Amino acid sequence: MTAPDLPAELKAALDARLEGLSRSDAADRAAAISKTYRDGGGSSAIRAGTDALAYALARMPATYAAVTASLNALREVNPQFAPKSLLDVGAGPGTATWAAAEAFSSLQNFSLVDANRALRALALDLAGGSVRLRELDYHQGEARAALADAEAADLVVASYMIGEIGEVERKALTELMWAKTRDTLLIVEPGTPAGYARIIAVREQLIASGAHVAAPCPHDGKCPLQAPDWCHFTQRLPRSRAHRLLKSAELPFEDEKFSYAALSRAPPTQRPARVLAQPVATKVEVTAKLCTPDGLDIAKVPHRAKAAYARARRWRWGDAVMEEG
Numbered sequence: 202m203t204a205p206d207l208p209a210e211l212k213a214a215l216d217a218r219l220e221g222l223s224r225s226d227a228a229d230r231a232a233a234i235s236k237t238y239r240d241g242g243g244s245s246a247i248r249a250g251t252d253a254l255a256y257a258l259a260r261m262p263a264t265y266a267a268v269t270a271s272l273n274a275l276r277e278v279n280p281q282f283a284p285k286s287l288l289d290v291g292a293g294p295g296t297a298t299w300a301a302a303e304a305f306s307s308l309q310n311f312s313l314v315d316a317n318r319a320l321r322a323l324a325l326d327l328a329g330g331s332v333r334l335r336e337l338d339y340h341q342g343e344a345r346a347a348l349a350d351a352e353a354a355d356l357v358v359a360s361y362m363i364g365e366i367g368e369v370e371r372k373a374l375t376e377l378m379w380a381k382t383r384d385t386l387l388i389v390e391p392g393t394p395a396g397y398a399r400i401i402a403v404r405e406q407l408i409a410s411g412a413h414v415a416a417p418c419p420h421d422g423k424c425p426l427q428a429p430d431w432c433h434f435t436q437r438l439p440r441s442r443a444h445r446l447l448k449s450a451e452l453p454f455e456d457e458k459f460s461y462a463a464l465s466r467a468p469p470t471q472r473p474a475r476v477l478a479q480p481v482a483t484k485v486e487v488t489a490k491l492c493t494p495d496g497l498d499i500a501k502v503p504h505r506a507k508a509a510y511a512r513a514r515r516w517r518w519g520d521a522v523m524e525e526g
């Protein structure tokens with residue numbers, strides 16, 4: 202499985218661009234961009250090259266980690282999947298493209314689409330030093346218009362993107378992204394109730410169009426979680442020194458909460474239960490909240506069931522509970 206930290210090549214490229222940049226200016230820009238996001242303004246605050254770089258330094262490690270965790274879950278359920286082509290919608294600095302390239306050595310063609318000129322320029326600059334990514338094709342424009350003319354791809358990804366468009370637009374874009382998906386469409390969103398609600402809307406829309414959920418759900422039925430609960434996961438990632446300075450953060454790591462759905466054309470051959478929260482392990486038993494093909498289950502695995510207890514002690518939030526073979 203792929204590690205959640207940025208590939209060395211990408212990290213070095215970002216660090217090199219940080220040299221010569223005023224840390225306080227970059228931190229101010231990153232803070233202003235974060236505020237615009239919190240206020241629902243999306244990527245509109247990213248205009249200059251410095252804004253794009255500040256965004257990438259502040260957010261790329263976390264969105265990369267979330268996409269990587271989602272792709273790892275997909276690969277675990279479908280180890281045969283070996284996509285040759287990728288379409289990254291709302292690609293920004295190319296985060297999901299880098300994550301997919303790491304996850305799938307089979308990928309040969311990389312197509313990216315985004316409306317933001319500054320983020321596209323940064324993505325091309327960062328990818329320029331990578332042997333695999335330097336030939337990528339990055340179209341600047343509105344996603345719907347750009348996708349209408351795009352070639353279909355084996356893997357289509359929209360990472361932290363659909364929250365930036367309205368509901369009507371989202372439905373139309375979802376239909377279009379699915380039309381361009383040969384095998385699997387992955388949507389990743391922030392792990393908030395609102396992000397989850399968008400994932401569920403896309404999931405329901407595409408299941409009605411014949412899609413099957415490869416991950417995280419072990420079924421194509423209605424999500425069994427009831428508000429105020431929502432399905433989300435967390436990925437821990439290391440914070441580099443530059444990352445810490447930019448975010449005025451003390452801790453050497455951060456935990457990124459995310460929600461996701463990987464939807465495939467073919468039904469998955471295995472549908473493992475999914476761990477929906479960090480299990481509680483005592484000397485008596487392991488208690489874990491699982492999403493199973495039959496709905497929600499609070500599993501209790503007693504210590505006396507020795508082998509099963511030992512396995513359950515290793516379960517982590519987000520894991521697939523694979524059958525022992």
Ligand SMILES: C[S@@+](CC[C@H](N)C(=O)[O-])C[C@H]1O[C@@H](n2cnc3c(N)ncnc32)[C@H](O)[C@@H]1O
Nearest residue numbers: 244264291292293296315316317343344360365
């Ligand atoms: C939060 S950023 C995420 C970037 C990248 N996918 C990542 O995970 O780091 C959202 C991206 O979606 C792009 N975007 C939003 N609405 C768009 C649209 N209608 N057409 C094309 N790109 C759009 C923005 O320009 C921005 O680059």
